Amino acid sequence: MSGVAAATRTGTRSHAQGGRRQLSRRGRERLAAAFFLAPDVIGLSLFVILPMIFCVVLGFYQADGFGDYTFIGLDNYRRMFADPIFISSLETTLLYLVVIVPGLFIVSLLLALLIRQRFPGVGFFRSALFAPNVVSLVVIALIWKFMLTDQIGFVDKLFRDVGLTPPSWLGNPHIALWAVIGVTIWFSMGYYMLIFLSGLQDIPREYYEVARIDGANAWQSFWNVTWPLLKPTSFFILLTSTVAMMTGGLDLLYVMTSGGPANSTTLVIYYIYEQAFVYGEYGYASAIGAFIVAILLIWSGILFALTKGGRFSNVD
Amino acid sequence: MAPASRGVSRRTFLKGASAVAGAAAAPTLLTGCGSSSKPKELVFWNFYSPNPAVGSPDLAAQDKWFRDMVASWNSQNETKIKLEYVTVLGNPKEATAFAAGEGPDIFMISPGDILRYYSGNALVDLGQYMTKEAIDDFYPNNMQSRLMDGKVYALPMEVEPLAMFYSKPALEKAHISEAELPKTWDDLLSLGDKLKSAKQGPMCFSTAPGYYQNFTWYPFFWQGGGDVVTKDGQKSAFDAKPAIDALRFWKEPIQQGIMPRVEPAAADVITSFTQGYASVYLNGIWNVSGFHYRAPKFDYGVFPIPTPPGGKPTTTLGGWAFVANARGKDPETAAKFCVWALGSMEADSIKRVVDWCIHAKSDISPRKSAMAQATKEGGYDSPIMKQFKNDIFPTGRGEPRYPPVIYKAISDAIQNCQLAGGDPADQASIASRSIDAYLKSYQGVKIT
Numbered sequence: 001m002s003g004v005a006a007a008t009r010t011g012t013r014s015h016a017q018g019g020r021r022q023l024s025r026r027g028r029e030r031l032a033a034a035f036f037l038a039p040d041v042i043g044l045s046l047f048v049i050l051p052m053i054f055c056v057v058l059g060f061y062q063a064d065g066f067g068d069y070t071f072i073g074l075d076n077y078r079r080m081f082a083d084p085i086f087i088s089s090l091e092t093t094l095l096y097l098v099v100i101v102p103g104l105f106i107v108s109l110l111l112a113l114l115i116r117q118r119f120p121g122v123g124f125f126r127s128a129l130f131a132p133n134v135v136s137l138v139v140i141a142l143i144w145k146f147m148l149t150d151q152i153g154f155v156d157k158l159f160r161d162v163g164l165t166p167p168s169w170l171g172n173p174h175i176a177l178w179a180v181i182g183v184t185i186w187f188s189m190g191y192y193m194l195i196f197l198s199g200l201q202d203i204p205r206e207y208y209e210v211a212r213i214d215g216a217n218a219w220q221s222f223w224n225v226t227w228p229l230l231k232p233t234s235f236f237i238l239l240t241s242t243v244a245m246m247t248g249g250l251d252l253l254y255v256m257t258s259g260g261p262a263n264s265t266t267l268v269i270y271y272i273y274e275q276a277f278v279y280g281e282y283g284y285a286s287a288i289g290a291f292i293v294a295i296l297l298i299w300s301g302i303l304f305a306l307t308k309g310g311r312f313s314n315v316d
Numbered sequence: 317m318a319p320a321s322r323g324v325s326r327r328t329f330l331k332g333a334s335a336v337a338g339a340a341a342a343p344t345l346l347t348g349c350g351s352s353s354k355p356k357e358l359v360f361w362n363f364y365s366p367n368p369a370v371g372s373p374d375l376a377a378q379d380k381w382f383r384d385m386v387a388s389w390n391s392q393n394e395t396k397i398k399l400e401y402v403t404v405l406g407n408p409k410e411a412t413a414f415a416a417g418e419g420p421d422i423f424m425i426s427p428g429d430i431l432r433y434y435s436g437n438a439l440v441d442l443g444q445y446m447t448k449e450a451i452d453d454f455y456p457n458n459m460q461s462r463l464m465d466g467k468v469y470a471l472p473m474e475v476e477p478l479a480m481f482y483s484k485p486a487l488e489k490a491h492i493s494e495a496e497l498p499k500t501w502d503d504l505l506s507l508g509d510k511l512k513s514a515k516q517g518p519m520c521f522s523t524a525p526g527y528y529q530n531f532t533w534y535p536f537f538w539q540g541g542g543d544v545v546t547k548d549g550q551k552s553a554f555d556a557k558p559a560i561d562a563l564r565f566w567k568e569p570i571q572q573g574i575m576p577r578v579e580p581a582a583a584d585v586i587t588s589f590t591q592g593y594a595s596v597y598l599n600g601i602w603n604v605s606g607f608h609y610r611a612p613k614f615d616y617g618v619f620p621i622p623t624p625p626g627g628k629p630t631t632t633l634g635g636w637a638f639v640a641n642a643r644g645k646d647p648e649t650a651a652k653f654c655v656w657a658l659g660s661m662e663a664d665s666i667k668r669v670v671d672w673c674i675h676a677k678s679d680i681s682p683r684k685s686a687m688a689q690a691t692k693e694g695g696y697d698s699p700i701m702k703q704f705k706n707d708i709f710p711t712g713r714g715e716p717r718y719p720p721v722i723y724k725a726i727s728d729a730i731q732n733c734q735l736a737g738g739d740p741a742d743q744a745s746i747a748s749r750s751i752d753a754y755l756k757s758y759q760g761v762k763i764t
Contacts, residue, residue, distance in 0.1 A: 171577020
């Protein structure tokens with residue numbers, strides 16, 4: 001009886017055909033979803049989540065780079081906060097982020113607003129602005145390094161031609177970071193510009209027409225229509241650019257400045273690389289990496305909380 | 317019928333998943349089976365051969381030297397050597413490979429890295445396969461950094477001293493005769509002034525942070541009698557006059573505007589001279605062959621690194637060495653290969669060193685026998701090579717093998733003084749404190 005009852009309960013879910021059970025519609029959908037998600041889940045697990053777990057665990061060890069691991073508890077974390085170069089790299093990274101994230105945001109938004117207009121050759125400008133993004137960062141770094149070299153670089157010559165004495169762009173510790181920021185904005189702006197552009201194109205034209213009928217000028221139209229409706233895109237850009245700027249750009253730094261002069265461009269990401277691959281301090285480098293991930297998680301959490309998950313209540 | 321045609325049974329799913337997992341695991345399993353058999357091929361990581369971008373005759377000659385050496389070994393031995401080109405040794409690829417237990421069987425090493433690899437038990441004692449005569453054949457001042465507790469862990473293929481290179485056309489235009497070439501630090505600063513007044517390319521020191529910059533700074537530090545650690549290796553000796561003087565001297569030319577903060581032409585001496593971007597350059601003997609092949613008609617000269625008042629002429633001896641990986645597939649054969657290639661008293665081993673130092677490159681021989689033979693073959697007949705051999709090399713001191721923490725402390729002191737206007741006394745003191753803190757817990761071999 002119980003078998004009959006069970007078969008009745010499951011209904012269409014268990015058509016017995018030749019001894020095989022048939023999946024219900026929901027079951028099949030779940031299976032399909034699992035198949036579709038599997039490549040990403042496996043990839044993320046293998047190449048992101050597992051390494052992150054290893055990184056956190058490795059942070060509690062002293063690893064000599066030759067397969068020997070010694071558990072040292074929180075020593076790497078204690079060392080981190082007593083390490084003046086790490087503290088200085090953290091300060092440099094903070095300054096870098098405070099300048100580059102808003103800078104990149106504003107430049108990308110302005111470019112997106114410009115190329116949203118329809119004018120002859122707009123396709124060319126869109127491609128040209130995005131082009132640096134498809135070039136290898138090492139190539140970009142080499143080109144800019146040559147252009148910014150003291151005395152013989154193109155930028156140097158340009159300054160001299162108009163009667164100005166140029167500074168040492170990459171050799172002066174007070175200027176080198178700004179040069180790196182400038183180059184980073186230059187090659188990243190095309191990417192973020194495209195994201196802004198897609199956000200702008202999602203805004204219905206009728207809103208602008210209504211604003212125009214109401215007598216709004218360009219600024220009022222931007223402030224009252226574009227800006228509020230662009231908030232989800234802005235949130236996405238703020239979040240992704242912060243993470244990208246904090247964790248990327250190592251190749252640019254490596255080629256352009258090697259963290260110098262006098263550690264002035266040693267961002268945390270470069271310091272992690274240096275500790276791991278130059279000095280063989282894998283445990284210490286992992287501890288710094290874990291610390292940085294924690295900071296990014298907190299920052300992302302704050303952003304999500306402030307913006308209600310990027311939806312912005314006033315937009316809903 | 318429709319649901320049946322769209323459905324996938326659990327058994328089918330499991331079968332498929334097993335197949336995918338099996339396919340993914342197969343290469344690993346097969347590799348595992350393969351590695352249990354006796355290795356017939358050892359891998360030699362180097363940055364000369366097979367060079368994918370051989371364009372100039374000097375690179376072609378170096379590439380050929382490596383190929384000939386390996387071909388000769390392979391024709392005589394059952395275990396073969398395979399050359400593998402890596403762009404720069406000491407890079408993340410090498411570090412990652414060793415961390416994963418997949419390091420090359422044979423590789424090249426510079427003194428800056430040797431202590432780390434030795435401490436990681438990654439180096440074979442090569443001396444156990446050498447005769448005493450062969451060990452004594454290597455110049456002791458150059459071997460110092462390759463010896464641990466009297467055992468030989470690396471065999472140098474070359475000795476590369478530093479000197480000041482100068483462009484004769486630039487000095488002529490600045491009306492500076494060869495008799496006025498600098499002998500003291502003050503002379504060198506005065507030369508920089510004259511070059512600037514004559515609108516000629518400046519003099520250049522290394523400015524990028526790294527092992528190479530430290531390597532080029534040490535002679536200035538040693539000339540005044542400096543040492544990084546005390547003789548017993550227990551304490552820092554860095555906070556003293558020689559370090560402060562050397563740091564100050566590297567700061568002055570930048571402050572006076574007679575030296576660029578970033579080296580021109582990606583620190584390439586030959587391009588810098590031929591294009592007029594620099595007139596005097598602190599650099600190494602390896603440029604002699606570079607000039608020979610790339611700018612044979614360019615007129616240049618060298619002079620020893622100037623000294624401070626009362627200082628002793630000193631230069632650094634750089635150069636790479638062969639090492640065998642103690643964690644490799646067959647450390648014994650790898651070590652025997654290194655010794656066969658560079659460290660035996662057989663005629664072909666000595667000849668190989670000669671060929672490398674005077675035909676493939678322009679270097680000082682690390683072995684006395686090879687030096688004698690190279691001299692006989694005319695390798696040091698040119699005025700510049702003769703000057704390197706007779707005047708500069710004898711003042712040389714092997715590149716030190718400081719651990720990363722010590723290297724970094726010194727590097728920061730140099731960078732902060734040279735480019736950030738730091739006070740030399742303060743910077744020497746800061747570096748010294750870092751070194752002392754490190755030495756308190758250091759338990760490895762003696763730091764030299």
